[in-house]
Amino acid sequence: MTVTLDDVACLLYFPIDVMLLSHRSISRDEAVELMETYLGSSTGDALKEVEKTKGAHCRFGYLERIFKERLKEQRDLETEYGVTQEVQRLRDQVVRIYLLYLVGITIFTDKSQWAVDVVYLRYFRDLDLVAGYSWELRH
Amino acid sequence: MHDKETIPIMAAQWWQDKLQGTDLGWLQDTSYSLIDHDLICAFVERWHEETSTFRLGR
Numbered sequence: 001m002t003v004t005l006d007d008v009a010c011l012l013y014f015p016i017d018v019m020l021l022s023h024r025s026i027s028r029d030e031a032v033e034l035m036e037t038y039l040g041s042s043t044g045d046a047l048k049e050v051e052k053t054k055g056a057h058c059r060f061g062y063l064e065r066i067f068k069e070r071l072k073e074q075r076d077l078e079t080e081y082g083v084t085q086e087v088q089r090l091r092d093q094v095v096r097i098y099l100l101y102l103v104g105i106t107i108f109t110d111k112s113q114w115a116v117d118v119v120y121l122r123y124f125r126d127l128d129l130v131a132g133y134s135w136e137l138r139h
Numbered sequence: 140m141h142d143k144e145t146i147p148i149m150a151a152q153w154w155q156d157k158l159q160g161t162d163l164g165w166l167q168d169t170s171y172s173l174i175d176h177d178l179i180c181a182f183v184e185r186w187h188e189e190t191s192t193f194r195l196g197r
Contacts, residue, residue, distance in 0.1 A: 003191045071148050095157045106169045131162035
């Protein structure tokens with residue numbers, strides 16, 4: 001039996017009043033595209049993740065690695081050239097990597113424990129819109 | 140994610156601002172590192188499939 005939003009509203013009286021997290025599952029190809037565009041992953045890396053996880057997922061170990069790489073890269077670039085567009089782009093990637101990791105180990109854990117569904121990246125495309133989604137209950 | 144290399148960089152103002160802007164920073168204080176197996180078993184036993192709810196009464 002699937003829990004519907006109507007069940008939630010009727011049984012638990014949870015208010016549902018902001019942008020809902022609503023998505024269908026994505027294919028491996030779509031996952032690769034999301035990782036390339038929003039995490040700055042190389043095609044080879046992204047393909048390796050969907051292959052290793054046998055689905056539209058990526059491993060936490062991979063996220064940890066690119067998190068550190070991008071974080072240092074933006075710092076080095078900033079030291080040399082200041083806050084350029086490239087630095088801003090890297091910073092956005094770093095924040096998305098961190099958020100994907102964070103939701104993967106907290107609210108969207110699954111049985112695998114070593115990988116996270118890349119589909120959640122779609123909510124992190126525009127970092128200014130992230131706060132507009134219904135991540136938690138608000139009273 | 141947090142180690143002696145990354146922590147100093149994550150202390151930067153831009154990081155704090157960006158994370159605060161997403162409203163998801165509170166997740167950092169959440170952790171499942173402590174799992175009470177008895178508690179989980181107790182919840183499983185009280186799950187009712189018909190209503191998809193827990194019955195927590197006696």
